[in-house]
Amino acid sequence: RKEVEQDPGPFNVPEGATVAFNCTYSNSASQSFFWYRQDCRKEPKLLMSVYSSGNEDGRFTAQLNRASQYISLLIRDSKLSDSATYLCVVRDNTGNQFYFGTGTSLTVIP
Amino acid sequence: DTEVTQTPKHLVMGMTNKKSLKCEQHMGHRAMYWYKQKAKKPPELMFVYSYEKLSINESVPSRFSPECPNSSLLNLHLHALQPEDSALYLCASSQDPGASGVYEQYFGPGTRLTVT
Numbered sequence A: 001r002k003e004v005e006q007d008p009g010p011f012n013v014p015e016g017a018t019v020a021f022n023c024t025y026s027n028s029a030s031q032s033f034f035w036y037r038q039d040c041r042k043e044p045k046l047l048m049s050v051y052s053s054g055n056e057d058g059r060f061t062a063q064l065n066r067a068s069q070y071i072s073l074l075i076r077d078s079k080l081s082d083s084a085t086y087l088c089v090v091r092d093n094t095g096n097q098f099y100f101g102t103g104t105s106l107t108v109i110p
Numbered sequence B: 001d002t003e004v005t006q007t008p009k010h011l012v013m014g015m016t017n018k019k020s021l022k023c024e025q026h027m028g029h030r031a032m033y034w035y036k037q038k039a040k041k042p043p044e045l046m047f048v049y050s051y052e053k054l055s056i057n058e059s060v061p062s063r064f065s066p067e068c069p070n071s072s073l074l075n076l077h078l079h080a081l082q083p084e085d086s087a088l089y090l091c092a093s094s095q096d097p098g099a100s101g102v103y104e105q106y107f108g109p110g111t112r113l114t115v116t
Helices: none
Strands: A004-006 A011-014 A019-025 A032-038 A044-050 A055-057 A060-065 A070-075 A084-091 A098-100 A104-109 B004-007 B010-013 B018-025 B031-037 B044-050 B053-057 B064-070 B073-079 B087-094 B105-107 B111-115
Touching (some): A004 A084, A011 A019, A019 A084, A019 A104, A032 A060, A032 A070, A044 A060, A044 B105, B004 B087, B010 B018, B018 B087, B031 B064, B031 B073, B044 B064, B044 B073, B073 B087
Parallel strands (some): A011 A104, B010 B111
Antiparallel strands (some): A004 A019, A019 A070, A032 A044, A032 A084, A060 A070, A084 A098, A084 A104, B018 B073, B031 B044, B031 B087, B044 B053, B087 B111
């Protein structure tokens, strides 16, 4: 069983749409959770850390449900510039290792 | 400053060559990582250094040899690579690996390696 499961998509949405990505993790003792964004042929860049109480940064909202071992990312009012691959990442309880989902591809269409 | 630097940006090498990839961070992070990434796949962990000691080797072939000369530097020595080793090699760092808390991982821009 994979440590982190993520729907690979692709998601093709019109500008202005709201889109949600989901991710589940297998280790209930996992410490911390993140969403990264990766543009084509570039490195992953941290989009948001995900806190237990949920957190928001502009059009982006991240949620964590520890009981269900589930993480989500909501993007409101999608922009063309949001087109990228979104990676769900979980840091294990030893603190040494980060586990990646397969990534979800998003294309925002004009 | 959350910068991780990597050199070179691009590298083409033959199967008999020896080359090295370099990574540097000045954020005081004590964990450093090498990942390999193929197109349309997530990064695949190769090595983890924690407090300058190798803590994880994900069964990587010996033609890849990591080195951590000090807390800011990480090298990956390459020798006798195969064409299937062509990929984007990413370095990353993270703060205080043993502590609990939300410690993010920061990536360098990567070295795009082509083995001919």
